[in-house]
Amino acid sequence: MTTAIYWFRNDLRLEDNPALVLACKSADFLLPIYVHDKHLEEETPWGFPRISEHRKVFLQASLEDLRAQLRSLGSDLVELSGDFREVFSNLRTQLGVSQIYCEQIEAPEELQQVSALRDIGFEVQALWQSSMLDPHSLPFQLKQMPDIFTQFRQQIEKSKLRFAKPVDSVQAIPSLPNDGAAYGLQTGVYTKASNSLFIGGASGAHAHIHQYFERRLVDTYKLTRNQLVGMDYSSKFSPWLALGCCSARTIANALSDYENRYGANDGTYWLWFELLWRDYFRFLHFKYGARLYRSAGLGNNRSNPFDGLKFNQWASGNTGTPLVDAAMRELSKTGFLSNRMRQIVASFWIYDMQGDWRAGAAWFESQLIDYDVYSNQGNWLYIAGKGTDPRGGRPFNVAKQVKDHDPDGVYQRMWLNEAA
Known part of the structure; x- marks a missing residue:
């Protein structure tokens, strides 16, 4: 036995x-x-x-x-x-x-x-x-995968790969050893209240995925994904994906069913496109491994030196730059931040404050309820120009970002007043 x-x-x-x-x-x-x-x-x-x-x-x-x-x-x-x-x-x-x-x-x-x-x-x-695609189905060996995402995506699409079929849910589980005797069982290890809009667990994941497609929010995903306020501007699948309460393959399968029912459009393609980005950051770990965690990343130049005073200003939302401060306060208050704001505050920390990108990545690891080791590392390397991005870094102009994404200051007032 x-x-x-x-x-x-x-x-x-x-x-x-x-x-x-x-x-x-x-x-x-x-x-x-x-x-x-x-x-x-x-x-x-x-x-x-x-x-x-x-x-x-x-x-x-x-x-x-x-x-x-x-x-x-x-x-x-x-x-x-x-x-x-x-x-x-x-x-x-x-x-x-x-x-x-x-x-x-x-x-x-x-x-x-x-x-x-x-x-x-x-x-x-x-x-x-944990990936949408089966690594064995790819048109290349992971050790030789294209470094640049666009080339990676083009090869995937040329091979007509969409997603690996999910396996059925487990229906029966072998008995517990020793007639189910307790093994130092603990429940409710963490019980403090949270301001999060998300409730963990596979049940919550399924309910959220179902309502997202039933309300046809995916149709406008490409148009709305860079908005800053509310639950419906993006899919919000990431918290449940991060802990594996649902799988990328299950979401991709639901997306495929939706397209069969209503037809494909820019929104449905872009949701698949973002799931492909998620796979890309995962697969890069098979190629580069621990090199992705070096100060210099895949490059030759080490990160900026760490300044604790500046870091505390950034992390607490007291930089004096309203959009950045609003975002950092939202993050501390809720454990979540839109993808657009993640890029803006990461850029601000690296380029405007000359901060160590690894400290920023560690802060996101600490704070984000949807922390995912692959995506977090991949995105910070991308912004810092220490990963595979051919442009060598992605500095954002904060004034332009305000004009493009919060011209009326609604987002800034919401979080700066909330924290006051």
């Missing part, structure tokens, strides 16, 4: 989860767990917490939703806290289990975790499952 652990990471769902499907097929007894790694409770090198309350609250809601789904199938979710090596070693002592199934995350820290577990004798089966 085989006993295994399913280690949920950024795949907090039962639907379209090939690694979980494999675990359920392979094991007679299965223990689903989530590990709150104590390393994430440490401060960053720049002196602030690595994870904000907004992120913690969204994560906890997502875990509670996952737990309810697992319990409906006669299983459960065990939350454990501490050093992940010790957590798994303790489970091995308790259960005599050395098999772990999980999703593959192709980022340095997450790869090191899997490597460390293998080093201490665990058999880890990690499956890649």
Whole structure:
């Protein structure tokens, strides 16, 4: 009789989860767990917490939703806290289990975790499952993928690739080991209130995706995606995608069904286009790995030196530039920021304040409920000119951005008055 652990990471769902499907097929007894790694409770090198309350609250809601789904199938979710090596070693002592199934995350820290577990004798089966496209279907090897997004996209489109078909939701889960005895079960680890407009979990993800397509908001996506105020100007799928409460393949499949029903248009294409950007930043990690995390990125010039005083002004929304300050206060207040404002404040930090791009990326990691290691790193490298962008950086003119996106000052007043 085989006993295994399913280690949920950024795949907090039962639907379209090939690694979980494999675990359920392979094991007679299965223990689903989530590990709150104590390393994430440490401060960053720049002196602030690595994870904000907004992120913690969204994560906890997502875990509670996952737990309810697992319990409906006669299983459960065990939350454990501490050093992940010790957590798994303790489970091995308790259960005599050395098999772990999980999703593959192709980022340095997450790869090191899997490597460390293998080093201490665990058999880890990690499956890649977070992209819209199947890496094996691509018209190139990932190590040789085009650096420039436009060339990447053109090859994908030439090959007529759209998305990989999602796998069916898990319908049955092997019994818990030891008749379901508690393994240091924790619930409600993070319970503080949040001002977020988003509620974590696969149930919330499905409800949001359904209403988005039912209200036909996708038709205007290309026209409205750079707006700054409200819930409907962009898809807002990212918080649930970031924790894997839904998958990119499920969204792409829903988009395809929508196009079959109503026809394709600029909005539907552009939503797919943005999901392709998400894949691109993921796949770049297979090619460049830890080089994407160097001070110089893929280039030769190191980042600007870190200035703590300037950073605090930027992060707290006290730079004296109203649009930037409004955005940074929105971020602190809600844990979310429009894509347009993310680019503007990143540019301002790097070029106007001569800041270290890595500190900005770490602040976004701390604050954003939709933090995604691939997209966050990719976008900051893109703005800083230290990634694959042929233009060598993307400085934004704030005055022009105000004129283009907040000419009446509605957004600025909303957040500057809110924080006053």
